[in-house]
Amino acid sequence: MLNSSGQRLPEESGRVEQASPGMRPRIGHASWNRPLSRASGSRAGCPPVALSVTLQDGTDRPNRCPGEVSGYDRAVQEDHPTRPTIDMHRTKIDLPQESREKLIELLNARLAEAIDVTMQAKQAHWNVRGPSFFSLHQVFDKVSEEFEEYVDLLAERVAQLGGTVEGAIRLAAKHSVIAEYPLEITGGRAHVDALSTALYSFGRLARQAIAGAEGFDDADTADILTEVSRGTDQLLWLVEAHLQAEV
Numbered sequence: 711m712l713n714s715s716g717q718r719l720p721e722e723s724g725r726v727e728q729a730s731p732g733m734r735p736r737i738g739h740a741s742w743n744r745p746l747s748r749a750s751g752s753r754a755g756c757p758p759v760a761l762s763v764t765l766q767d768g769t770d771r772p773n774r775c776p777g778e779v780s781g782y783d784r785a786v787q788e789d790h791p792t793r794p795t796i797d798m799h800r801t802k803i804d805l806p807q808e809s810r811e812k813l814i815e816l817l818n819a820r821l822a823e824a825i826d827v828t829m830q831a832k833q834a835h836w837n838v839r840g841p842s843f844f845s846l847h848q849v850f851d852k853v854s855e856e857f858e859e860y861v862d863l864l865a866e867r868v869a870q871l872g873g874t875v876e877g878a879i880r881l882a883a884k885h886s887v888i889a890e891y892p893l894e895i896t897g898g899r900a901h902v903d904a905l906s907t908a909l910y911s912f913g914r915l916a917r918q919a920i921a922g923a924e925g926f927d928d929a930d931t932a933d934i935l936t937e938v939s940r941g942t943d944q945l946l947w948l949v950e951a952h953l954q955a956e957v
């Protein structure tokens with residue numbers, strides 16, 4: 711932009727501005743608020759602290775210093791004018807930033823619970839005893855294997871949306887709302903009851919999440935959650951069928 715005298719205004723002059731040390735640079739009107747590593751600012755020829763940069767043409771330059779804006783950054787910024795307020799990865803996916811933040815939160819919640827159910831099924835698989843041991847041992851293992859697939863589906867959707875996958879076991883334990891698996895049980899009926907309760911709880915949450923994803927106009931996340939929900943219902947049927955038999 712030029713002023714009335716034909717001179718370039720400061721914000722388009724390619725200037726760099728000092729920013730708070732340790733923070734990402736301001737790009738245009740907003741910032742990423744993510745810490746830069748100390749090492750990144752000390753490369754030869756680069757300033758020792760984070761900078762604020764506004765470039766005129768948005769073109770990418772080789773060996774950019776930390777804080778400079780690439781053409782890719784500019785394209786993402788133009789597509790999503792509201793910059794991230796939480797720690798997210800850049801992506802060109804055509805879903806609004808605000809929706810993706812909510813979807814990631816929703817998916818990470820279901821991920822924690824899916825990890826929990828995966829291990830609850832293993833707990834049942836390892837500890838079940840009694841006359842129906844072998845069939846229950848197998849059906850519980852099938853639940854665990856299926857849930858490993860759901861964990862992967864949910865986690866990868868978080869990544870596709872630019873989020874950080876909260877898949878570590880301690881995070882799952884912290885965030886899951888599924889009731890804790892009882893340690894004292896051994897009989898087939900008790901394990902069937904405990905695992906079917908976990909499947910019921912997860913299935914209910916997954917079904918609710920489908921509506922949540924649809925509310926953010928993300929048919930793909932809704933489709934993944936539908937697949938997970940449908941599979942959970944099938945597993946619940948398999949497990950409950952044992953409860954209704956003589957075990």
Ligand SMILES: [Fe+2]
Binds near residue numbers: 835851
């Ligand atoms: Fe096994």
